[in-house]
Amino acid sequence: MPITQLNVQAIRNLSELSLTPSSSINIIYGANGSGKSSLLEAIHLLGLCRSFRTNKLNHLIQSGGERCTVFAQLDAMGSGISQPLGVERDLAGESRIRFAGKNIDLTTLAELLPIQVINSETFMILEGSPGVRRQFLDWGAFHSNPEFIRLWRGFRRVLKQRNSLLKYGKIDQRLRAVWDSEFIKYAEQLNTLREVYIEALKPExxxxxxxxxxxxxxxxxxxxxxxxxxxxxQVLEENFERDLRQGYTGAGPQRADLRLKVDGHIASERLSRGQKKVVVSALKLAQGVLFYKLNSRSCIYLIDDLPSELDRQHSRLFCNYLEKTASQCFITCVDKESLTGLWSESTETCFFNIQEGALSTQ
Structure with missing residues (x-):
């Protein structure tokens, strides 16, 4: 499902940029601050209607502008037929998403353009909060089972209602029983989908x-x-008085966590910085491989400054796996030579030089 044409307007220092990417490997190189990461940010906006670098639209939208736009021709199902996809965000926070001439919602957008990001923040899968790992896990569960989003939304609605009752402080026992029953129903089904996904991810x-x-x-x-x-x-019953004092539900899928251990010890405490880079890269690659097996199409990888994340040996191995996933990849680096010679001759590789927010013709 590659992007066959990409147009970016008013994202950071990218006033207007257009490129025709390879369906396989795209290397974006240039000096620091030239706009390389902003191009990845634009593609992320196209797939998720938000940046992976900031939640503040005034930082994303070019200074002095009121909105930003990313437009692409997308072969969504890998059929060889491209259709237009466009995303617009403005300073007021409004979004406009259109595909093939129709307005679509965020869920449909995420299904159309599954995106994997690998950058310095990816280490938070090991070092960050459980919420980061749940996000990683739920990306996979969402793309592996169409029921996931319905269960996730249902659970979030019930959790919000239960927490509102707890904050109020006085809960009718019959009302509590109704919401606890709904909470348990959604929680157990959501948990099952997460467990099934992890079991499928492990061998990859x-x-x-x-x-x-x-x-x-x-x-x-x-x-x-x-x-x-x-x-x-039983857990909800035993924890009820504590939940009431705290004003929120302390147990349930909202506290789920992916555990990574080495010889029985927490991985983040035992691995070196270099080993952590490799582990989180392997997790992301495994998700891409599994996504392809489950959906018969590939995701898109956005990899920011690959040479700084992996040494030459691991970069070569990593690139070999990227080739195997048949994914469209957009990879940034400062020095073009650092990512030259890592790909097989049969892999279609394009290089794009960005200078001061524009593609260089040199």
Whole structure:
């Protein structure tokens, strides 16, 4: 489902930029501050209607402007037929998303253009909060089962209602029983989809990691957000008084976490910085491989400054796996030569030089 044509307007220092990318590997190179990462940011906006670098639209939209726009021709299903996709955001926070001449919502957009980001923030999968790991996990669950988004929305609605009752402080027992029943129903189904996804991800991750990081074994585990030795109904009952004092629900899928361990120890505390780079890269690659197997189409990788994230040896291995995923990739670097010679001769590779927010013709 590659992007066959891309046009960017008013994103940071990219006043107006147009390019025809390769369906495989696209290397965007140039000096720091030239606009390389902004181009990746534009593609992320196209797929998710938001930036991966900031939540503030006044930082994303070019200084002095009121809106930004990204437009593309997209072969969404890999059929060889491209259709127009456009996303517009303005300073007021309004969004406009159109595909093939029709308005679409964020869920449809995410399904059309599945995007994986690998940058310095990717390390937060190991070092960050459980929320970061849930986001990683739910990306996969969303793209592996169409029921996920319905269950996730239903659960969030019930959780919000239960927390509102807890904050109010006085809860009718019959009303509490109704919401607890709904909470448990959605929680258990949501948990099942997450567990199924992790079990499918494990073999892909193990295989890739064995090639990228020889001699290191990572155990992938999962905590659902409550003690599975007891039923969730029992947990909610036992925790009710504490939840009432705190004003929110302390157990459930909203507390789920992906656990990564080395020899029984938390991976982030045992691995070197370089090893962490390889592990999070393997996780992202595994998601891409599994996505392809489940959906018969590939995702798009946005990789910011690959040479700084991996040494030459690991970069070569990483690039070999990118080729195997058949994914369209947009990869930034400062020095063009740092990403030359890493690809097979049969891989279609395009290089784009960005200087001061514009494509160089040199």
């Amino acid at each position: 991750f193990d295989l890739i990691l064995a090639d990228l990081l020889e001699g290191v074994s990572i155990e992938l585990g999962f905590s659902p957000g409550w003690d599975k030795k007891r039923g969730l109904d």
